[in-house]
Amino acid sequence: MNKSFSATILIIFFGFANICLAQVAENASHPATILGLSIEGNNFVDAQTIISLSNLHVGDVINLPYDTKIQEATLNIWKRRQFHKIDIKIDKITDVGVFLVIDVEEFPRINEIIIKDNDKINTKDLMKEVQKAKGEILTNYDTSLIKNRLKAAYNKEGLAFAKISPEIRNTDINNYVDLYLFIDEGTKFKVHSITFDGNTHFKDSKLAGAFKDTKTKSWWQFWRSAKFDDKKYQEDKNLLIDFLKTNGYIDGELLGDSVSYNQDEGWVDIAIKIKEGNQYYLRKIDFDGNIVYSDEALKRRLDFEIGDVYNAEKFKKNLEGNEDQSDAASLYLDNGYLQARLITNETRVAPDSVDVKVFVFEGARYKIGKVEIVGNSKTKDKVIRRELFTMPGDYFDRSAVIRSIRALGVLNYFNPEKLKPDVAPSKIDNTSVDIIYSVEERSTDTFNASIGFAGSYGLTASVGLSFNNFSILEPIRGGGGQILNLSMEVGQLNRYQTFSLGFTEPWLNDEPTTLGFNLFDTRYSYYFDMRQTGGSINIGRRFKWPDDYWRGDWNFRVIYNDIGTTEQTSFIPGLEVTIAQQFSRISLNNQFFPSVGSKFSLSNDFAMGSLGIGKTDYFKTEINFDIFNPLMQIAGQDRLVLMLSSKWGYVAGLKSDSTIPPIDRYYMGGNGLSGWGVTPMRGYPDRSFGPDDGSYVLTKYTTELRFAISLDPMPIYFYTFAEAGNIWQSFKKTDPFNLKRSVGVGVHLFIQPIGMLGFSYGYGFDPVYGGTKPSGWQFLFHIGQQ
Numbered sequence: 001m002n003k004s005f006s007a008t009i010l011i012i013f014f015g016f017a018n019i020c021l022a023q024v025a026e027n028a029s030h031p032a033t034i035l036g037l038s039i040e041g042n043n044f045v046d047a048q049t050i051i052s053l054s055n056l057h058v059g060d061v062i063n064l065p066y067d068t069k070i071q072e073a074t075l076n077i078w079k080r081r082q083f084h085k086i087d088i089k090i091d092k093i094t095d096v097g098v099f100l101v102i103d104v105e106e107f108p109r110i111n112e113i114i115i116k117d118n119d120k121i122n123t124k125d126l127m128k129e130v131q132k133a134k135g136e137i138l139t140n141y142d143t144s145l146i147k148n149r150l151k152a153a154y155n156k157e158g159l160a161f162a163k164i165s166p167e168i169r170n171t172d173i174n175n176y177v178d179l180y181l182f183i184d185e186g187t188k189f190k191v192h193s194i195t196f197d198g199n200t201h202f203k204d205s206k207l208a209g210a211f212k213d214t215k216t217k218s219w220w221q222f223w224r225s226a227k228f229d230d231k232k233y234q235e236d237k238n239l240l241i242d243f244l245k246t247n248g249y250i251d252g253e254l255l256g257d258s259v260s261y262n263q264d265e266g267w268v269d270i271a272i273k274i275k276e277g278n279q280y281y282l283r284k285i286d287f288d289g290n291i292v293y294s295d296e297a298l299k300r301r302l303d304f305e306i307g308d309v310y311n312a313e314k315f316k317k318n319l320e321g322n323e324d325q326s327d328a329a330s331l332y333l334d335n336g337y338l339q340a341r342l343i344t345n346e347t348r349v350a351p352d353s354v355d356v357k358v359f360v361f362e363g364a365r366y367k368i369g370k371v372e373i374v375g376n377s378k379t380k381d382k383v384i385r386r387e388l389f390t391m392p393g394d395y396f397d398r399s400a401v402i403r404s405i406r407a408l409g410v411l412n413y414f415n416p417e418k419l420k421p422d423v424a425p426s427k428i429d430n431t432s433v434d435i436i437y438s439v440e441e442r443s444t445d446t447f448n449a450s451i452g453f454a455g456s457y458g459l460t461a462s463v464g465l466s467f468n469n470f471s472i473l474e475p476i477r478g479g480g481g482q483i484l485n486l487s488m489e490v491g492q493l494n495r496y497q498t499f500s501l502g503f504t505e506p507w508l509n510d511e512p513t514t515l516g517f518n519l520f521d522t523r524y525s526y527y528f529d530m531r532q533t534g535g536s537i538n539i540g541r542r543f544k545w546p547d548d549y550w551r552g553d554w555n556f557r558v559i560y561n562d563i564g565t566t567e568q569t570s571f572i573p574g575l576e577v578t579i580a581q582q583f584s585r586i587s588l589n590n591q592f593f594p595s596v597g598s599k600f601s602l603s604n605d606f607a608m609g610s611l612g613i614g615k616t617d618y619f620k621t622e623i624n625f626d627i628f629n630p631l632m633q634i635a636g637q638d639r640l641v642l643m644l645s646s647k648w649g650y651v652a653g654l655k656s657d658s659t660i661p662p663i664d665r666y667y668m669g670g671n672g673l674s675g676w677g678v679t680p681m682r683g684y685p686d687r688s689f690g691p692d693d694g695s696y697v698l699t700k701y702t703t704e705l706r707f708a709i710s711l712d713p714m715p716i717y718f719y720t721f722a723e724a725g726n727i728w729q730s731f732k733k734t735d736p737f738n739l740k741r742s743v744g745v746g747v748h749l750f751i752q753p754i755g756m757l758g759f760s761y762g763y764g765f766d767p768v769y770g771g772t773k774p775s776g777w778q779f780l781f782h783i784g785q786q
Contacts, residue, residue: 033097034060040103043175045082050102053077054088064090064098073102082106082137107137108168111176118183120157129153130181138179143168146181154185158227160261161186190226191216192267198255198274202247207274210243211236214270228268233259237272244276245312250346250354251277280310283353290360293331298358301328310354312346319344319358325399332362336395338423338433339363366396366433369426375439376479379413379469383481386507387411390435396423401435405589408439411481412591413469415440417637417712444468445478463488472503481506483516498522504538512542514553522663532663534559534576549587555580561616561661571659574615580605588628592715592750593708595638599626605664610654618660620651622698639708647679649698650731665694666727669768671760671780681725683742683762684775690727691769697734700725716749721762740766742775 037056039047054073062069074086085105092099113130115123129149132142147164154162163184168177194208194216208216214236217226237254244252257272282304287295302318318327319342325334332340341361349355371392373384387407389400401421409416418440426432445467464487471480483504490497504516516538524530540553557578563571581604587597601624609617625646632640653660667678670686678687679700689695701724708717724739744762751757764775 029063031061032064034058035097036099038101041105043106107139108175108177110134110136110138111171112178115181120185156229158189159185187263187266189228189268191228192269194270196272210239248279248309249276250280250312278351280354282308282310284355286357288359298328333398336365337362338366368392368394369432370434372436378479380479409590413444415442415712416590514540529564531562532559549585553582572615576616577614578607594628595630595641617654617658622649641706643704645702647700651696662694666698667694668727682760683764683778688768695727695729697728718747720745
């Protein structure tokens with residue numbers, strides 16, 4: 001109970017003792033009718049509001065000199081928390097009844113909050129901790145709460161001895177005060193040493209490594225913080241016990257600890273006394289109560305062998321729930337057994353052995369009743385439902401729910417942080433559950449504009465309009481999941497121009513079949529003159545085998561090539577007729593910032609000139625493979641992600657005199673803004689690998705470490721990268737160890753309606769084609785391109 005509340009209670013009870021009874025002639029209790037109610041002392045709260053709060057009314061009968069109704073009225077007003085004094089008095093007594101006065105004193109309101117003498121934490125951050133603004137009520141409890149919040153903020157910064165001194169000063173404005181917060185920040189403490197007593201199997205450094213936030217720092221560990229936060233230290237002590245259990249010391253205990261502050265040096269020395277106990281090995285695992293799944297099926301999920309060190313934490317995760325849903329409980333949750341529970345009982349059977357018995361309570365098997373979608377105003381229900389893997393009548397499957405959330409995230413129509421499924425008991429029967437998918441829509445249509453410098457083309461610019469949730473039947477409203485895009489790109493002095501128009505229906509006849517077309521016109525004038533005009537038709541299908549992440553896509557292209565001659569090659573104008581196929585597997589959980597899953601594709605293009613169809617003949621094959629691994633979560637969201645990417649490509653003619661159009665060859669370097677065929681390579685100028693008329697073999701590897709600053713409302717992530725790649729004139733000249741390398745940093749953000757915006761700054765370690773010196777630092781900027 002805080003001081004303000006206690007003081008007010010005293011006021012309430014002593015107030016009754018001070019009720020003026022001077023006009024009461026009789027000493028005995030007698031009834032009186034309330035003839036009038038008036039208010040004194042109020043500044044901000046309306047008089048009628050106070051009367052209403054009191055629940056006293058003209059015409060009520062009360063007993064004088066004391067009545068419980070007066071006490072109840074005082075408590076009713078107090079509950080409003082706006083008054084530090086409440087006194088109900090008799091104003092006048094007549095033969096007919098009594099007139100009452102409710103005398104109040106309101107808590108003051110804040111005129112201004114002034115923070116003084118802070119240096120280590122800026123005023124803006126401290127004001128966030130205050131959580132009060134001008135015009136709000138300020139009670140004694142509020143002042144105490146503000147003091148504690150600021151104290152906690154300084155503790156978090158390692159300033160455990162910071163002192164906060166609040167001071168309330170009156171102002172010229174009636175019942176308004178200024179709140180001064182004087183701060184003595186004291187010494188900022190860092191962890192100087194962490195020592196242990198009682199450890200015989202682990203070194204001090206190994207035990208200290210179990211801590212997440214409480215760490216010492218050597219001079220070379222520039223990335224580490226040694227700041228001491230007492231709250232985090234208390235949490236880290238629990239991790240120490242987890243560490244012991246992970247290594248088989250299930251009897252491990254923390255017997256005590258001490259933190260010594262050295263204010264002169266600004267550091268703390270931590271001493272911890274532990275009991276390791278014995279290391280235990282697994283002797284036997286038994287199950288009791290399981291009917292649906294055999295002992296062997298459950299044991300396989302545990303991933304333990306008899307004689308293994310008994311890692312209690314691993315055993316618990318593999319039994320109840322791990323990150324990849326390969327635990328024993330998932331067998332039940334993925335097969336409708338929502339109430340299944342697995343409870344362990346450990347029995348120490350020797351100084352170094354433990355038997356574990358798992359009691360299984362399988363419960364009833366549940367089916368899916370209704371599948372509901374809430375929050376979508378633009379996207380049609382059927383567009384969402386066709387991405388779901390949970391169907392009414394199916395047995396409940398947790399992995400299908402997770403897969404459905406991933407599929408909705410890949411659509412990029414919804415805020416990924418707000419994609420949440422909810423499972424509720426069905427109202428129809430007690431053996432079904434309803435699944436509710438809550439979504440929060442965001443704009444997916446983008447107006448893309450980019451500008452950059454390409455070594456071959458000079459200044460380049462592009463404009464594009466993309467409707468990513470389009471509906472050809474309702475073009476104004478949209479929400480049909482179709483894609484319509486229009487783009488144009490222009491290079492300096494008209495060296496490069498391209499225009500394209502495309503449309504895709506991802507679910508033809510509500511089946512997982514893709515149908516689309518693309519029309520384009522490209523003009524190029526630099527090393528040679530070229531114009532390509534044509535179109536393509538695409539059809540694709542999602543497969544069920546090997547799994548439903550796989551799909552196949554087929555493309556039929558017809559292009560008219562009008563290409564000028566060069567010193568090395570001459571081209572005959574005419575048609576290029578190409579068929580292409582691509583097999584891909586995509587299991588990403590998000591389109592902008594994927595954190596889990598992979599993306600694989602194998603594509604083959606065949607220009608049919610050798611069959612007498614068109615003037616061009618070649619065969620082109622490419623393999624792309626990207627994989628994403630989450631490394632760290634913040635507030636339940638993956639924020640630190642490792643991305644590994646590989647790309648290989650090869651193009652060759654089918655006859656000895658085959659001429660491959662330049663647009664189908666490989667170019668590398670820069671940010672890819674120079675259009676067709678260019679594989680980006682940060683740290684190098686645009687198209688700086690290989691000759692100007694392109695190459696025939698490509699290899700590229702990329703590693704990125706990405707950290708998401710924000711996922712909503714504006715997705716932003718920083719990254720560091722390392723890349724290696726090259727292109728070669730022929731397969732015989734290919735040297736997979738002769739790769740040009742680069743490293744650097746960058747940032748990507750997604751802004752509506754512009755789309756993707758990115759910056760990168762990379763260093764190329766190797767010379768460009770025809771050069772002798774390293775490429776050096778290159779800054780790249782682009783809008784509308786990932």
